[in-house]
Amino acid sequence: MTRRPAISSAIFAIGAAVVIFVPLSAAAQSSPAAKAAATTAKQATERNDSGAAAKSQKWVMPRMSDGHPDFSGYWNSLTFTPFERPAKYGNREFLTPDEIKEIFRSGLRGSYEPGAQGSEDRYGGELFNPDSVDYDATTYGLSPWQNGIKPNPRTSLVVDPPDGKVPPLTPEAKARLAAGVRPAGGFPYVVDDHHGGAVVHADNARDLGQNTSCLSQSGGPPMIPAEYNSGIFIAQNPSYILIETEQGSEFRIVPLDGGPHPSSNIHQWHGDSRGHWEGDTLVVETTNLRPDHTYRNGDPKTQKIIEYFTRTSADTIEYKFTVDDPSTWTRPWSAIIPMTASMGPLFEYDCSENNNDAVNILAGARASEKKAAEGKPISQK
Amino acid sequence: MVIAAWTLAARLENGKSNALHRCMIRPILAAEFINHTAPTPRGSKGFVRLQQVIVCFVAAVCATLAGIPAAGQTRANPGAAAEKSATPGQFPPYRAARTPDGKPDLNGIWQAFVTADVDIQDHDAQAGPHPDVMGAYGAWPGGQGIVEGGEIPYKPEALAKKKENAGKRMVVNITSDPHRHDTGDPELKCYRPGVPRANYMPFPFQIIETPHVIVMAYEYARALRTIYMDNDKTVAADPPADSWMGWSHGHFEGDTLVVDSKGFVPYSWFDRAGDYHSDALHVVERYTPVSPYHIMYEATIEDPNVFTRPWKMTFPLYRRMEKNIQLVDFNCTEFVLDFLYGQYSKKTEK
Numbered sequence: 001m002t003r004r005p006a007i008s009s010a011i012f013a014i015g016a017a018v019v020i021f022v023p024l025s026a027a028a029q030s031s032p033a034a035k036a037a038a039t040t041a042k043q044a045t046e047r048n049d050s051g052a053a054a055k056s057q058k059w060v061m062p063r064m065s066d067g068h069p070d071f072s073g074y075w076n077s078l079t080f081t082p083f084e085r086p087a088k089y090g091n092r093e094f095l096t097p098d099e100i101k102e103i104f105r106s107g108l109r110g111s112y113e114p115g116a117q118g119s120e121d122r123y124g125g126e127l128f129n130p131d132s133v134d135y136d137a138t139t140y141g142l143s144p145w146q147n148g149i150k151p152n153p154r155t156s157l158v159v160d161p162p163d164g165k166v167p168p169l170t171p172e173a174k175a176r177l178a179a180g181v182r183p184a185g186g187f188p189y190v191v192d193d194h195h196g197g198a199v200v201h202a203d204n205a206r207d208l209g210q211n212t213s214c215l216s217q218s219g220g221p222p223m224i225p226a227e228y229n230s231g232i233f234i235a236q237n238p239s240y241i242l243i244e245t246e247q248g249s250e251f252r253i254v255p256l257d258g259g260p261h262p263s264s265n266i267h268q269w270h271g272d273s274r275g276h277w278e279g280d281t282l283v284v285e286t287t288n289l290r291p292d293h294t295y296r297n298g299d300p301k302t303q304k305i306i307e308y309f310t311r312t313s314a315d316t317i318e319y320k321f322t323v324d325d326p327s328t329w330t331r332p333w334s335a336i337i338p339m340t341a342s343m344g345p346l347f348e349y350d351c352s353e354n355n356n357d358a359v360n361i362l363a364g365a366r367a368s369e370k371k372a373a374e375g376k377p378i379s380q381k
Numbered sequence: 382m383v384i385a386a387w388t389l390a391a392r393l394e395n396g397k398s399n400a401l402h403r404c405m406i407r408p409i410l411a412a413e414f415i416n417h418t419a420p421t422p423r424g425s426k427g428f429v430r431l432q433q434v435i436v437c438f439v440a441a442v443c444a445t446l447a448g449i450p451a452a453g454q455t456r457a458n459p460g461a462a463a464e465k466s467a468t469p470g471q472f473p474p475y476r477a478a479r480t481p482d483g484k485p486d487l488n489g490i491w492q493a494f495v496t497a498d499v500d501i502q503d504h505d506a507q508a509g510p511h512p513d514v515m516g517a518y519g520a521w522p523g524g525q526g527i528v529e530g531g532e533i534p535y536k537p538e539a540l541a542k543k544k545e546n547a548g549k550r551m552v553v554n555i556t557s558d559p560h561r562h563d564t565g566d567p568e569l570k571c572y573r574p575g576v577p578r579a580n581y582m583p584f585p586f587q588i589i590e591t592p593h594v595i596v597m598a599y600e601y602a603r604a605l606r607t608i609y610m611d612n613d614k615t616v617a618a619d620p621p622a623d624s625w626m627g628w629s630h631g632h633f634e635g636d637t638l639v640v641d642s643k644g645f646v647p648y649s650w651f652d653r654a655g656d657y658h659s660d661a662l663h664v665v666e667r668y669t670p671v672s673p674y675h676i677m678y679e680a681t682i683e684d685p686n687v688f689t690r691p692w693k694m695t696f697p698l699y700r701r702m703e704k705n706i707q708l709v710d711f712n713c714t715e716f717v718l719d720f721l722y723g724q725y726s727k728k729t730e731k
Contacts, residue, residue, distance in 0.1 A: 065481035065592075072591055204726035205718040214714050233607070235589055235596045238481065239488065242589050242596050249605055251598055253587060253708060268710045345607060345616060348624040352714045352721075353572045353648075356557040362725035363557075369727070 059314045061280065066238040069280045069311050074344030075232040077225040077319065077337050078149050080107030085156035085164025093164070094153050104151040148315065148340035159320075160334040166296075173328040177297060189361070199377075200365040205358050213358060214351035216293055219250030219270040221286045221305040222321035225337060232339060233346045241275055241282065249349040254284050261287050264301075269293055271305065282309040298328040315341035472677075477636040477670035480590055485636040485670060487588045487595070490706050491698040493581040493678070496524030498568070500654040501581075501694060502531065510551060521653070527581065529693040533656060539687040546655025555721045562648040566655075570721060571713035573604040573625035575649025576642055576664050577680040577694065585701050587708055595631060595638070600708045608640050620644020623660055638668040659686035674700045 062070040080103055089095075095103065156164035169177070189202040189209070205213045218224075223232065223245055231246035244251040254275040261272045272288035284307040291300040303325040310318045317339040324332045371378045477485035496504070499521045506523035509515060535543060546564075553565035568574060574582055584601040595608040608631040609616040620628030620643060628644035647660040663683040671677050676698040683691040719726065 072593065203729075205722040213718055215712065235591050235594055235607075237488065237589060237591045240587075240589050242598065244605060250603065251605055253589070253598060255707070259705070262705070262707070262709075266709060269712055272707075345609070347622065348573075348605070348626055350573065350625055352570075352717075353567075353625060354561075355721075358722050359555060359557040359725060362722055366725060366727070 061311060064236060064238060068238075068277055069282070070236060071234045071241065071282065071309055071311065071317060072236045073234060074342045074346065075234065075317060075339040076148050076230050076342035077223065077232060077339045078228075078230040079152060079157065079225050079337060080104065080149070081152045081154055081157055083157045083224075083335070084166060085158065089155040089164070091162060091164075092155055093159070093162070095155055100151045100153050107149075148342040150316070150338065150340050152338055154336065157335040157337055158333065159336050160322075161331065167329045167331045167333050170326075170328060170330055173299070176299070189365075200361055200368060202361055202365045205362065208358060208361060210293065212355075212361070214248065214355050216269050217248035217250060217351065218245040219248065219252060220245065220295070221252070221271060221273065221284070221307055222295060222323070222335070223307075223319070223337075229349070231342055231344075231346050233344065241284075244346060246346050247349060248351050249346070252286075264288070267291065267300070278308075280310065283307070284309070294325075295323060296328075298323070298325040302327045472671040472675065475636075475671050478673065480592075482592045484590065484592075485633055485638065486590065487638055487668060487670060487676065488590050490585050490587045490701040490708065491676060492583075492585040492701055493696055493698055495527055495581055495696045496522045497527045497581040497694075497696065498578065498583055498652055499524070500526070501528055501652045501656055502526035502533065502654070504654070527694040527696045529695055534689040534692055536687060536689055543655045543657060546650065546657055547653075548655075550653055550655060553721065555724075566653050567649050568653065569717075571602050571717045573602050573649070574599070575625050575645060576606070576627050576629075577666065577678075577682070578649065578651055579604055579606075579626070580666075580678060580680075580698070581696060584711060585706075585708060598708065600711050602711065602713055623647075625649055627662075627664065636670055638666075640664075640666040640668070642666070657687065658682070658684045661686045668698075671697075674702070676700075 064070045158164045158166060161167055187207065187209075189200055189207055190198045191201050193199045202208055210216045218226065218229070223243075226247065229247040233242075233244040233246075235242040235244075239256055241254045241256065242251055243254065250270065252270050252273050254273045256275045256277075258276060259274065261274060266272065266288050267290040268288055269290060271286035273284050273286040275282055275284045277283070286305045286307070287303070289295075289300050289303055289305075294300050294303050295305060303323070306322045306324060308318075308320040308322075310320075312318045318336060319339050320334060320336045322332055322334040323329065326332075368378055477487075480486045480488070499507075503526045504523055507521050509519035509521045511519060546566075549564040550566040551569060553570060554563070555561045555570075568578075568582075573579075579586065579597075579599045579601065582599070582601045584599065586597055586599040586601075589596040589598065593613065594610060597606040597608065599605070604626055606626045606629055608629040610631050612630070612632070616630075617628075618630070623644050623646045625646055625648075627642035629640050629642040631638055631640040633639070642664045643662065645658070645660060645662045645664075647658065647662075650657050661684050665681045665683075667677075667679040669677045669679075677695070678698050679693060679695045681691050681693050682688070
């Protein structure tokens with residue numbers, strides 16, 4: 001409900017799919033991006049095979065001229081794995097091979113274009129046609145397998161604590177949230193009317209939350225995938241890494257010079273990120289978050305997000321993040337979200353420039369109020 | 382030897398010999414040559430460089446024998462060349478530093494210091510909107526235009542539209558259809574500024590150069606451009622759809638980054654004066670490093686729907702030199718929410 005239908009991106013995606021696939025078949029592999037994309041296309045045919053990860057043994061870590069791993073290119077963090085571990089898995093961190101297969105298949109089916117249901121039969125037991133380009137109306141873009149999604153052997157994205165659950169809030173955080181801190185996502189503006197319908201309560205654009213009002217969408221940190229537009233673009237040189245997230249075309253520029261964060265008087269929507277290398281892992285530490293835009297409404301004074309980027313195969317970055325915020329959670333906690341190589345490029349996501357949601361939802365709310373004042377309340381079913 | 386040639390060449394900066402002039406650049410190449418440990422076959426780059434070093438040295442020695450005053454006679458103190466104050470619009474010959482993969486290095490945080498966002502043509506200072514409440518905060522600076530030749534070659538009907546734009550630059554009516562773009566300066570609404578306007582907004586932008594793409598990240602409205610380099614076949618040559626910041630392919634011509642952009646939405650403006658374009662806009666930009674601290678920027682604007690011929694704008698970009706310089710947020714959407722959607726908001730008593 002809070003994500004805006006990305007109509008413009010959808011149109012782009014259709015156009016892009018057509019133009020991008022053609023050169024791929026010509027195998028124009030002049031750049032790592034091209035190679036990654038070609039690998040993606042090739043491995044799409046293997047994607048139903050849960051053991052695909054074992055097949056990348058010949059892979060050699062691509063490196064920049066400075067010797068550090070090269071993360072540049074297009075990635076996607078779309079996932080079918082639940083954020084927290086469902087109770088049925090208990091303390092089990094990994095799925096069985098059968099579970100991996102089943103979750104992946106049901107994920108593909110569940111997110112698949114309605115018209116393509118039953119495609120399993122049409123494509124000889126596959127869930128997709130490896131020779132075609134599919135547009136998925138439920139994700140406003142390429143269907144998940146074309147976004148490069150691969151099976152994830154984990155039972156949850158949260159990997160620490162070992163129970164796979166976000167640790168409890170501190171008493172201080174409970175008190176802070178109870179005191180009525182405005183959540184970054186806004187208060188729910190669609191409210192049950194207790195008569196089988198719902199009423200929109202939104203006095204102004206701020207009530208729609210930062211996502212619908214186009215203030216901040218996907219940039220994080222941490223960068224959490226959503227139902228669609230979970231693309232990530234990385235541009236890298238020895239001094240800086242730029243990370244763009246697709247929804248809202250939001251970006252962070254991460255200096256790698258080891259310099260300090262700015263003073264605590266600087267507050268940024270996506271914080272202030274500084275990177276350094278620990279072996280072949282890029283570590284990005286983010287502070288200076290805005291008081292109204294911390295991760296999960298944490299404490300802006302104490303919240304620190306540490307991200308770990310590690311290339312683990314030709315088409316995978318292991319993206320791990322640790323949330324360190326002692327005044328909000330009883331202990332630091334971490335999650336791993338695999339990013340898989342995806343076909344680029346990302347298209348400009350103009351949000352505020354065409355924010356029909358803000359106009360229509362607010363206009364609807366005013367119309368509802370007018371009707372209610374006339375004694376003829378309307379309920380949106 | 383190299384240092385001597387360089388020093389003499391520097392003294393002869395204003396001399397008439399082109400060969401000597403080039404010596405300004407050569408020492409860098411000479412240094413590269415000296416660092417070369419591999420043998421230098423005749424006809425190779427290294428051999429040519431060696432020739433150039435020798436030419437420079439010989440020329441410098443000849444100049445010395447001929448007497449420095451003869452070459453630098455317009456100057457009272459020939460030794461003061463390096464201390465001469467800079468002349469606006471003129472830069473001594475310069476060869477840009479190179480990235481690790483050998484491309485001219487444009488990395489950095491850059492900013493224009495023209496007043497073209499107010500008006501790309503010559504203009505006086507003005508009070509700006511609502512001086513009754515804004516005082517001098519809201520006033521706009523005067524300045525010289527950036528349009529080559531001064532005039533923008535509008536078609537007659539397009540000129541009328543520009544004037545209408547200017548008259549309605551603060552008339553904003555946000556709808557849930559494209560009529561939202563009918564009136565009002567997009568800058569006022571915090572929309573992406575488009576190209577070339579993004580480059581002369583009074584905000585810095587950062588160039589991040591990588592082996593495959595060059596990214597331009599603008600502080601204003603978080604606008605972002607990715608420039609696909611060197612005829613990258615993995616990227617569509619033509620824009621798959623229109624966008625605010627366009628679809629850009631780039632390549633280097635010598636030290637100059639040439640960026641060819643099209644696929645623009647027809648809604649962005651060039652300035653607050655209502656200068657505009659259609660979706661046929663085609664911009665060719667040239668970014669030429671002219672010192673470690675400056676890039677000369679030139680954009681050729683072509684739009685047969687609006688202009689009778691292509692025209693150019695030119696201005697320098699300056700490297701931001703603060704030790705701790707970085708882009709900071711100007712996510713101005715936050716500042717225009719009430720302005721844009723106030724007409725749909727609940728009226729509250731004061």
